[in-house]
Amino acid sequence: MPPQGCRHGAGDIAGPPDTGDGRAEPAAGYEAGPTAMRMLLGARLRKLREAAGVSREDAARAIRGSESKMSRLELGRISFKLRDVSDLLGLYRAGEDERGTLLTMAREANAPGWWQAYGDAVPAWFAPYLGLEQAAEIIRSYEVQFVPGLLQTPGYARAVLEIGAGDNPALDVAQQVSVRIRRQRVLHRPNPLRLWAVIDEAALRRPIGGAAVARAQLEHLIEMTRLSHVNVQIAPLRAGSRAVADGPVTMLRFPAAELPDMVYLEQHTTAAYLSKPAERLYYWNVMNRLATEALPPADTEAMLRQILREL
Amino acid sequence: MDFDVPPSPSAKIDTTVPVSARIWNYWLGGKDYYPVDKEAGDQFARIYPGIFDGARASRYFIARVVRYLAGEAGIRQFLDIGTGLPTQDNTHEVAQRVAPDAKVVYVDNDPLVLAHARALLTGNAAGSTDYIDADLSDPEALLRAAGKKLDFSRPVAILLMGVMAHIGNPDEDDDRVAQSIVGTLKAALPSGGYLAVYDSSDADPALNEALRAYNESGAAPYRVRRPDQIARYFDGLELVEPGVVPIQQWRPDHSPFGPPRNLSNNLGGVGRKA
Numbered sequence: 001m002p003p004q005g006c007r008h009g010a011g012d013i014a015g016p017p018d019t020g021d022g023r024a025e026p027a028a029g030y031e032a033g034p035t036a037m038r039m040l041l042g043a044r045l046r047k048l049r050e051a052a053g054v055s056r057e058d059a060a061r062a063i064r065g066s067e068s069k070m071s072r073l074e075l076g077r078i079s080f081k082l083r084d085v086s087d088l089l090g091l092y093r094a095g096e097d098e099r100g101t102l103l104t105m106a107r108e109a110n111a112p113g114w115w116q117a118y119g120d121a122v123p124a125w126f127a128p129y130l131g132l133e134q135a136a137e138i139i140r141s142y143e144v145q146f147v148p149g150l151l152q153t154p155g156y157a158r159a160v161l162e163i164g165a166g167d168n169p170a171l172d173v174a175q176q177v178s179v180r181i182r183r184q185r186v187l188h189r190p191n192p193l194r195l196w197a198v199i200d201e202a203a204l205r206r207p208i209g210g211a212a213v214a215r216a217q218l219e220h221l222i223e224m225t226r227l228s229h230v231n232v233q234i235a236p237l238r239a240g241s242r243a244v245a246d247g248p249v250t251m252l253r254f255p256a257a258e259l260p261d262m263v264y265l266e267q268h269t270t271a272a273y274l275s276k277p278a279e280r281l282y283y284w285n286v287m288n289r290l291a292t293e294a295l296p297p298a299d300t301e302a303m304l305r306q307i308l309r310e311l
Numbered sequence: 312m313d314f315d316v317p318p319s320p321s322a323k324i325d326t327t328v329p330v331s332a333r334i335w336n337y338w339l340g341g342k343d344y345y346p347v348d349k350e351a352g353d354q355f356a357r358i359y360p361g362i363f364d365g366a367r368a369s370r371y372f373i374a375r376v377v378r379y380l381a382g383e384a385g386i387r388q389f390l391d392i393g394t395g396l397p398t399q400d401n402t403h404e405v406a407q408r409v410a411p412d413a414k415v416v417y418v419d420n421d422p423l424v425l426a427h428a429r430a431l432l433t434g435n436a437a438g439s440t441d442y443i444d445a446d447l448s449d450p451e452a453l454l455r456a457a458g459k460k461l462d463f464s465r466p467v468a469i470l471l472m473g474v475m476a477h478i479g480n481p482d483e484d485d486d487r488v489a490q491s492i493v494g495t496l497k498a499a500l501p502s503g504g505y506l507a508v509y510d511s512s513d514a515d516p517a518l519n520e521a522l523r524a525y526n527e528s529g530a531a532p533y534r535v536r537r538p539d540q541i542a543r544y545f546d547g548l549e550l551v552e553p554g555v556v557p558i559q560q561w562r563p564d565h566s567p568f569g570p571p572r573n574l575s576n577n578l579g580g581v582g583r584k585a
Binding site (some may be wrong): 079114138194196229230231233253257281284285288289291292296297298 | 323324326340342345346388422423425426427429430431433435436
């Protein structure tokens with residue numbers, strides 16, 4: 001999560017204004033379901049449009065929308081109306097097979113995500129992350145303050161979320177804990193998500209929720225790193241790694257070759273979803289530096305045991 | 312317990328010069344390369360457009376070889392030298408699909424490759440994977456490290472897939488060093504062990520031309536060899552049928568479209584130590 005996040009739900013949950021460059025989206029567009037399907041459909045539509053030699057502007061006109069809407073559709077950032085998809089396929093002179101496939105994808109892309117049942121516990125700016133997390137094949141993350149959300153125990157998650165809730169009595173922390181634990185299913189499905197996390201040593205030494213909770217969390221972390229698809233590297237205090245990232249970073253990779261990596265950066269009341277090539281490259285390099293400077297995964301368990309002893 | 316932080320000078324990722332493993336990732340349609348790698352890869356492809364198909368053909372060859380070794384040949388220990396960045400059908404995935412208890416040890420000396428391998432090339436519960444940070448130009452040290460992870464008294468397969476081209480000087484027609492390295496590795500093989508190699512031949516002028524430009528890019532030089540030099544890697548071993556051949560012709564999978572045409576200049580084969 002912010003995946004770790006204490007943050008989500010910390011205050012105003014209104015989405016940020018849409019800047020049209022993919023940094024932020026109107027909350028409404030995110031109500032649509034399975035994100036991966038939408039991204040794939042968007043990417044396929046873009047390929048078809050380019051192959052047909054249709055400009056984005058002309059395509060936008062065909063679906064009575066703006067160029068910016070068209071751009072967001074092709075990035076899979078907003079939900080598709082079947083009628084729009086059908087009109088675009090006509091404009092691009094798509095074959096019958098293609099039309100059938102893409103319209104099916106559009107229907108699936110509009111199915112609701114599991115998180116919609118959790119109401120306000122999932123702020124509008126966080127919901128897209130949940131769709132992306134579920135669609136991802138590999139998630140790389142760097143955590144400075146907390147154990148990654150996907151590896152948290154319910155007790156630790158509760159402590160973290162209570163910090164985030166602050167004085168806001170309107171927040172239902174129990175419900176937020178449920179969301180966090182529900183998210184962890186991605187690590188236990190038949191073809192599980194691969195998680196590659198670099199955690200700052202300081203995050204592991206902080207007794208969040210008190211010694212007992214912190215201890216249980218470290219033991220859970222040891223259990224989780226025994227899974228072959230969960231890899232944790234610890235960035236030791238004496239490594240200079242933190243100079244390259246001043247906060248948590250999450251980078252998601254999707255199985256389809258045509259889907260670019262996505263960078264997710266969470267702040268207290270909003271989040272940024274970065275997918276421009278220069279942004280991806282910047283954070284990919286950050287993650288690479290962190291991973292090469294942190295302890296290798298084979299050292300993680302011994303280090304966690306040492307921290308446990310010293311807690 | 313003392314934890315040594317690895318950032319030795321060699322652990323730095325160089326983003327200013329192209330690096331072979333990252334260029335290969337680009338050619339194979341991956342997402343793990345820097346702009347400098349794409350540039351070098353594209354420059355190469357302008358002179359030698361077949362490289363994209365050739366890169367895939369070499370991955371298919373590796374998969375067929377590993378499937379043969381884990382299956383028909385019954386090998387359970389693999390030493391894969393020159394791991395590269397994770398891609399589809401990595402060695403341990405292919406091997407463990409056939410033999411779930413297969414153990415694969417990956418060897419590379421690139422910090423980015425090692426970080427990716429340690430985090431992402433992890434095996435299933437029955438088999439396992441391990442990693443060695445070593446350089447092929449020092450085969451004795453490489454074998455010492457491998458000896459701690461694999462049992463060389465039992466059959467081992469050593470894979471040298473597209474890495475021999477990094478050995479030697481591209482300006483000299485001298486493969487003495489290369490033959491000596493392969494010789495050291497062969498000597499370490501127990502009876503019943505295997506050596507699998509593919510290497511680039513000098514038969515195609517366009518490839519040679521593309522490599523001339525590539526070797527000026529600042530990347531670690533890549534050299535091609537005469538077919539007879541590649542064949543000599545297997546001296547002293549029993550060659551598995553069909554011998555040292557263009558890699559597409561090495562035990563091709565059945566295809567309704569007939570045998571594949573030659574997409575690359577790579578020659579490869581598998582030899583067994585008696």
